[in-house]
Amino acid sequence: xxxIIELKxxxxxxxxxxxxxxxxxxxxxxxxxxxxxxxxCGKTTTLRLIGGFETPDSGEILFGGQRINDVPPxxxxxxxxxxxxxxxxxxxxxxxxxxxxxxRKTPREEIDQRVEEMLSxxxxxGFEHRAVTSxxxxxxxxxxxxxxxxxxxxxxxxxxxxxxxxxKLRKDMQQELKxxxxxxxxxxxxxxxxxxxxxxxxxxxxxxxxxxxxxIGTGQDVYNEPKNAFVADFIGESNIVDGxxxxxxxxxxxxxxxxxVDGGFEPNEPVDVVVRPEDVDIVSVDKGMLRGVVTSVTxxxxxxxxxxxxxxxxxxxxxxxxxxxxxxxxxxIEPDAIHIMKKSExxxxxxxxxxxxxxxxxxxxxxxxxxx
Amino acid sequence: MTKKRTRSSxxxxxxxxxxxxxxxxxxxxxxxxxxxxxxxxxxFRFTTDxxxxxxxxxxxxxxxxxxxxxxxxxxxxxxxxxxxxxxxTVVCLLLGYPLAYIISRASPRxxxxxMTLIMIPMWMNFxxxxxxxxxxxxxxxxxxxFLAKLHLGxxxxxxxxxxxxxxxxxDYLPYMILPxxxxxxxxxxxxxxxxRDLGCAPAGVLRRVxxxxxxxxxxxxxxxxxxxxxxTFYISQKxxxxxxxxxxxxxEGQYTANNLHFAAAIAFILMVALLAAMAVMRKLTDRYTxxxxxx
Numbered sequence: 001x002x003x004i005i006e007l008k009x010x011x012x013x014x015x016x017x018x019x020x021x022x023x024x025x026x027x028x029x030x031x032x033x034x035x036x037x038x039x040x041c042g043k044t045t046t047l048r049l050i051g052g053f054e055t056p057d058s059g060e061i062l063f064g065g066q067r068i069n070d071v072p073p074x075x076x077x078x079x080x081x082x083x084x085x086x087x088x089x090x091x092x093x094x095x096x097x098x099x100x101x102x103x104r105k106t107p108r109e110e111i112d113q114r115v116e117e118m119l120s121x122x123x124x125x126g127f128e129h130r131a132v133t134s135x136x137x138x139x140x141x142x143x144x145x146x147x148x149x150x151x152x153x154x155x156x157x158x159x160x161x162x163x164x165x166x167x168k169l170r171k172d173m174q175q176e177l178k179x180x181x182x183x184x185x186x187x188x189x190x191x192x193x194x195x196x197x198x199x200x201x202x203x204x205x206x207x208x209x210x211x212x213x214x215x216i217g218t219g220q221d222v223y224n225e226p227k228n229a230f231v232a233d234f235i236g237e238s239n240i241v242d243g244x245x246x247x248x249x250x251x252x253x254x255x256x257x258x259x260x261v262d263g264g265f266e267p268n269e270p271v272d273v274v275v276r277p278e279d280v281d282i283v284s285v286d287k288g289m290l291r292g293v294v295t296s297v298t299x300x301x302x303x304x305x306x307x308x309x310x311x312x313x314x315x316x317x318x319x320x321x322x323x324x325x326x327x328x329x330x331x332x333i334e335p336d337a338i339h340i341m342k343k344s345e346x347x348x349x350x351x352x353x354x355x356x357x358x359x360x361x362x363x364x365x366x367x368x369x370x371x372x
Numbered sequence: 373m374t375k376k377r378t379r380s381s382x383x384x385x386x387x388x389x390x391x392x393x394x395x396x397x398x399x400x401x402x403x404x405x406x407x408x409x410x411x412x413x414x415x416f417r418f419t420t421d422x423x424x425x426x427x428x429x430x431x432x433x434x435x436x437x438x439x440x441x442x443x444x445x446x447x448x449x450x451x452x453x454x455x456x457x458x459x460x461t462v463v464c465l466l467l468g469y470p471l472a473y474i475i476s477r478a479s480p481r482x483x484x485x486x487m488t489l490i491m492i493p494m495w496m497n498f499x500x501x502x503x504x505x506x507x508x509x510x511x512x513x514x515x516x517x518f519l520a521k522l523h524l525g526x527x528x529x530x531x532x533x534x535x536x537x538x539x540x541x542x543d544y545l546p547y548m549i550l551p552x553x554x555x556x557x558x559x560x561x562x563x564x565x566x567x568r569d570l571g572c573a574p575a576g577v578l579r580r581v582x583x584x585x586x587x588x589x590x591x592x593x594x595x596x597x598x599x600x601x602x603x604t605f606y607i608s609q610k611x612x613x614x615x616x617x618x619x620x621x622x623x624e625g626q627y628t629a630n631n632l633h634f635a636a637a638i639a640f641i642l643m644v645a646l647l648a649a650m651a652v653m654r655k656l657t658d659r660y661t662x663x664x665x666x667x
Binding site: 051052053072073074078079080082084086087088089090099100103104147148151 | 560562563565566567568569570571572573576580581584585
């Protein structure tokens with residue numbers, strides 16, 4: 001696969017606040033790549049740089065090997081699906097989709113044919129003469145996608161395109177976008193703060209925080225082998241505890257020594273240990289490697305979310321077995337459920353569920369949708 | 373259900389009532405009087421003479437070649453009023469459109485300041501503003517003294533149509549900027565970005581997005597400038613040295629000469645013409661209402 005876009009040491013700041021700090025990223029042809037991170041991590045700015053709406057303070061943007069730092073947006077072979085669709089309210093569905101073709105003075109018959117093609121791809125045949133303001137959110141979303149694809153760009157940029165849709169519709173659209181990407185073979189660069197969305201759709205996930213890329217990899221990579229505490233915490237749920245790597249494949253944490261599968265650390269090196277909540281088995285106290293008291297149990301549908309206090313550190317465990325609050329339980333952890341990470345600037349910031357609540361999670365999600 | 377409906381209509385009545393009363397007392401009743409006077413003579417008997425007089429009255433003027441001619445007095449005045457009003461409106465639009473756009477894209481703070489600056493002249497009486505322009509435009513006025521200081525020669529503006537247009541543009545420019553600004557401030561800048569993204573150069577964004585979206589503001593601004601400037605008076609007397617008698621001046625003149633019925637007739641004809649013009653404007657606005665065609 002060929003590189004289609006290369007970002008080289010990009011730095012960008014507004015009012016002396018650094019938004020992107022020395023970002024380098026290669027994007028390949030036909031790839032579905034997702035920029036994932038919380039509000040203010042620089043993912044939208046990265047997208048706007050590629051779209052041509054921002055210029056980097058330093059660094060280079062290459063498109064097919066050509067430097068495009070100073071190429072204005074209308075001359076880039078890149079189109080964008082905007083967060084709130086940005087459909088033209090004075091034009092109907094057909095004219096919205098035909099907009100880029102009319103700008104290029106495409107012949108009439110070709111416009112008709114290509115717009116129809118796009119509208120049938122997004123299942124909006126028969127809506128040609130409808131006012132875009134009379135469409136539902138999902139339908140507007142489809143018009144925006146058709147409009148961005150009708151000009152046959154090399155790369156499609158999608159800026160949190162599903163954030164405004166309800167859950168059911170969002171799931172359908174995820175699948176549909178994935179299908180469209182496969183069918184057209186166009187590179188999709190997708191921005192989201194929703195880690196589930198990122199994992200389920202992307203070939204490559206780029207996890208960003210504070211203007212820096214934290215990890216680049218497939219969905220499995222970033223989930224199973226997070227590079228640091230930030231990634232481990234942001235992608236899925238994680239218990240992150242301080243540990244000491246005694247030697248290869250032997251780690252000690254929470255007052256117990258565990259077999260594990262990782263190596264390559266100095267003897268007795270302090271590390272961050274990640275254990276996913278679904279990888280912890282609840283056993284009787286005498287069989288447990290760790291022992292603790294259940295402090296809360298929440299029914300989530302598929303499983304229970306159990307918070308266990310182990311020596312003052314709150315662990316989250318996802319289990320289908322019911323346990324009761326104040327019950328003493330034992331925990332059993334398989335060696336391959338233990339993931340070891342080097343210490344980083346994020347160590348100690350994440351991974352304790354002492355202040356955990358579901359509402360808090362949702363609040364911070366809603367906020368990040370407003371990211372500029 | 374029925375109960376709710378009664379209650380909501382009561383609320384509507386209470387809230388909407390005062391407006392209807394207001395409209396009756398301050399709009400419909402005065403207009404009724406204008407129509408009544410227009411179609412009656414001094415003894416308040418029905419007549420159409422006043423209306424006929426508007427279309428048929430003649431007077432003799434001396435042409436540029438020195439020969440005298442008979443012209444239909446009020447039709448000439450109407451034509452002149454219309455011409456100056458249209459020129460003023462076009463100038464207001466050409467000045468006001470870019471200005472409104474610049475203001476609408478400025479920071480909220482700057483927007484407030486600029487809009488205040490545009491409103492400030494409206495706090496002054498328009499007679500005083502017109503007098504101010506007299507002192508500026510006179511042959512020995514501020515403008516000419518300034519030009520003379522720079523050795524650029526003098527210009528004769530006062531007493532020309534240009535002076536009248538300057539006065540009208542100055543007076544009515546805020547009425548153009550306000551509706552344009554209010555519609556432009558509501559435009560989503562993402563739409564401009566989308567247009568750039570989809571292949572438009574900046575000129576294309578203006579032509580294909582900004583202009584069509586601001587059309588309702590243009591129609592409103594044109595209406596709000598054209599209508600008062602077509603019926604304006606006094607500006608032409610002062611800045612035009614009395615050479616450009618306009619419809620507003622004619623109404624004022626007939627009124628002060630105590631020809632109330634003929635003054636009312638002129639006002640009535642002007643009003644009917646303007647209502648017709650507004651109906652056309654409304655049709656234009658409807659055509660440009662957002663959202664494409666068929667629903």
